Amino acid sequence: MLKHPTPSPARTGTFAVGRRLRAPLAAVAAGSALITLAACSAPGSGSDAGSSANATPTAVSTAVGDTPATLTLFSAAGLQTYEQGLADAFQAKYPKIKVKLRVEADNNYNTVLPRLLASDSTPDIVQPYDLLGGVKDNLLTNLDAYDKAYGWSDKVPASALAPGRVLSGVIGQGHLYEAGGSAGPLVGVFYNKALAAKVGMKTPPTSIAGLEAVLAKAKKQGITPIVASNQDGLIGHLYNLLLGDYMGADKLSAIVYHQTGATLDTPAAVQATETLQKWIKAGYFASDVNALNQEASYGKFTGGKGLLFFQGSWITQTLDTNFKGKYGVFPMPPAEEGGPYAGMTSNTLAFSIAARSQHKDAAALFLNFLTTPEAADVAVKNGYAALTSHAKSVVKPSLSGTLTDQIQTGYAAIAADNGFDSWLQNSAPAVGTKLTQQLQLLVSGKVEPAAMVKTLQTTYADALKSS
Structure with missing residues (x-):
């Protein structure tokens, strides 16, 4: 597994x-x-x-x-x-x-x-x-x-x-x-079906604003909006999805591929980081998220301790052990209504x-x-x-259908928008190490978004020079 x-x-x-x-x-x-x-x-x-x-x-x-x-x-x-x-x-x-x-x-x-x-x-x-x-x-x-x-x-x-x-x-x-x-x-947004019904989420959000509205409803009802582990930097899944949304899949991929002129130090990357910081400050994560590891986050999600879980579809075997039929998944919504879908894959x-x-x-x-x-x-x-091709008529993501249908539909939506990208960590090992550190500092309120982006860009640039 x-x-x-x-x-x-x-x-x-x-x-x-x-x-x-x-x-x-x-x-x-x-x-x-x-x-x-x-x-x-x-x-x-x-x-x-x-x-x-x-x-x-x-x-x-x-x-x-x-x-x-x-x-x-x-x-x-x-x-x-x-x-x-x-x-x-x-x-x-x-x-x-x-x-x-x-x-x-x-x-x-x-x-x-x-x-x-x-x-x-x-x-x-x-x-x-x-x-x-x-x-x-x-x-x-x-x-x-x-x-x-x-x-x-x-x-x-x-x-x-x-x-x-x-x-x-x-x-x-x-x-x-x-x-x-x-x-x-598919790296996307897993959701607890029972809690989704409780907060009135009947369709997948179609923008970041729509997603934020769902998070706010969950918080208001005493439900932890997002399950995550950040002892190991796995808030990075969500962060990469936000980067893909705001920067665009092609610009994020350009960094990973070391294309000439590619840079993370952009207003779009700062905006993605600011969005994550806003969710942290709003209390959308558990207070001990920096102390949670991956296994603990699985337990919390399958234990009904949170509404959403930003992860990859490789986790389904683990979740199905005791949570089969109780969860679903949809692709990360675009930054703006009607915008392109983006997500990491291989x-x-x-x-x-x-x-x-x-x-x-x-x-x-x-x-x-x-x-x-x-x-x-x-x-x-x-x-x-x-x-097997660009999707000319893609079925819109929904909360109905089987889990396999939802994963396939989400994957096809990203493909139709030519939105496949990669993890920022893949740009260099040093970036992966620094990203985990910076995400932990962001959660603890010890770094601001613009400074975090600059630090990651400096780490990336230094890694390129050393190669």
Whole structure:
């Protein structure tokens, strides 16, 4: 069971932003109503044109479904069941192409992968923990030609593909090196159904002002509005959601990806911090929140000690132990009514093709398969929310339906607004440490929002210099 997903180290410079956590799949509830998209193919020239060690194929073929081939997918043990499910579903659709898993222990995956990519026995399909390193060393395939042939940029939200793009040594834009569909956890607002009914919350708030109105009603009725743990800095989930709302997902992601000119020291970030401070001063958190750890916060929420819980859908297995059916979830509302949804996630359907792969065209067909409803269904069955394209007509988030429906709907709402971003902590390990400290000081009234933002920006800038 995966608890709080410790933000991965940065995948820029020595930080390696977006290094994947090699741990067993989180118990993320996901909806069954998937956004469908017919997979399309474009004619190309050549057969398996991306031959061994060609890191930038230009003549590619999408007509390889009936050509026998055997692909190797390098999998961490914790993801084996999920990735075997993807392989089986792909083979059911393309029986002439076999996909064999090569499984490595979770704690060895990151160490073994670079060596394998540089070897003559490289796997074809991988999830690189260090995208920049793989690109710099010509170990990964430039997927631009396949992107054009299959139309991935039209099928998958740009914010879901951004972590797989590299330009001049920077993540987030430029050439595509990691692609697939879109699946991952939803970080949102969990709510106690009984307490929601008590305060008259019949629909999800559609703005921060609407959310504040709910918090005020709960406080007035003697209900703790927000359950959180801040001994471990997990108010950071809420803080990241506020940053995404006020800054915009693209500007928050730019910091994580170390894009030129990206900065946290902005009026929007200060406004997000001021909003959190206002909620602290209003008494919307338990008075001992700085002393609470994650386990204690779970107990408080499932014990009916608070209305809302800002967390990720990986917690559902823990909550379902004794709270199943008594809670729901909706996405963080936009800053303003009608504004874009934003939220942190990690794309579990994103894969790369080894530059030394002998079967690039077949491997690209596998990546294209990840944009289909069949692949999304595998993701759902393994505990993720998933979709296969921009949502053209998204069902509005509601408090009705099953928990899985609510998670899927929330994920789709964020996707439709191209609002996927990452945790600020992922920008550098030092930022994660400093953020926990600053959040604790904010709760105790020992730092003001503008000063907190400046401190975090200084920590970020210093981390970049040291790299």
